[in-house]
Amino acid sequence: MSTGQNLEGRLALVTGAARGIGEAVVTALAERGARVLATDLDATAVAATAARLGDRVTARPLDVTDAAAVERLVAEAEDALGPLDIxxxxAGILRGAPVLDLDDADWAAVFAVNTNGVFHVSRAVARRMTARGGGSIVTVASNAAGIPRSGMAAYAASKAAAAMFTKCLGLEVAAHGVRCNTVCPGSTRTDMQSAMWAASPGGAESGERAVLEGDPATYRTGIPLGRIAEPSDVAEAVAFLASDQARHITLHDLYVDGGATLRA
Known part of the structure; x- marks a missing residue:
């Protein structure tokens, strides 16, 4: 780890921290010396994450779709733990279905978490960061934000909205020293990904192979690097963007997908 990624003395808030990429992000930030407020709708699971990582991590339940709850948690955290730096x-969910079969409830649920949740959290922390003259906000979106995916319209649209929101926020707060960036993972070995593979016609092994090799029938490219990402691969990108090594980077989309979208 470079000294430029030392986060000693920083306080970070992470949503969706109970498992997968969120848990890996909490781990990466804590390992770099940050104190981390780990939040998730699943109070039991996020408490287990905090217990595993020790006294640098504090766990709190949080429903990011509830704007008032987000505001309360951020205010209480700053009172109890200090100013948030990161x-x-x-936090995100996936409800996959072809558009013609997608119901209103699933569409609304995906946007409530993946887009509205990003808005609620980012707004609450940015108000305080701008007043102090600094901070870093990183949104974990998806490479589906930049390339169409069959059967994933709600997810892709919600992640594209979250990514563009993060850029617009970044433009507005840059003069106050607050940086806003997006990390866009591709297929990553998480519970969400495993559930998608298990639901594929040939089962989990077939589903993973199809992701690696691509699927011309659904216009899906494979992964040029030939591997599925681990959550830690994404967390390392987040930690970099949150650190002083990225002090001149804002409004940026960092794709961590093994080249799957064939773009920067």
Whole structure:
């Protein structure tokens, strides 16, 4: 780890921290010396994450779709723990279906978490960061934000909205020293990904192979690097963008997908 990624003395808020990429982000930030407020709708699971990582991590339940609850938690955290230097939006859900079969409830649920949740958290922390003259906000979106995916319209649209929101926020707060960036993972070995593979016609092994090799029938490219990402691969990118090594980077999309979208 470079000294430029030392986060000693920083306080970070992470949503969706109970498992997968969120848990890996909490781990990466804590390992770099940050104190981390780990939040998730699943209070039991996020408490287990905090217990595993020790006294640098504090766990709190949080429903990011509830704007008032987000505001309360951020205010209480700053009163109890100190000013937030870093916020990482990881909380997200996936409801996959072809558009013609997608119902209103699933569409609304995906946007409530993946887009509205990013708005609620980012707004609450940015108000305080701008007043202090500094901070870093990182939104974990998806490479689906930049390339169409069959059967994933709600997810892709919600992540594209979250990514563009983060850029617009970054433009507005840059003069106050607050940086806003997006990390866009591709297929990553998480519970969400495993559930998608298990639901594929050939089962989990077939589903993973199809992701690696691509699927011309659904216009899906494979992964040029030939591997599925681990959550830590994404967390390392988040930690970099949150650190002083990225002090001149804002409004940026960092794709961590093994080249799957064939773009920067």
């Amino acid at each position: 916020a990482v939006n990881v």
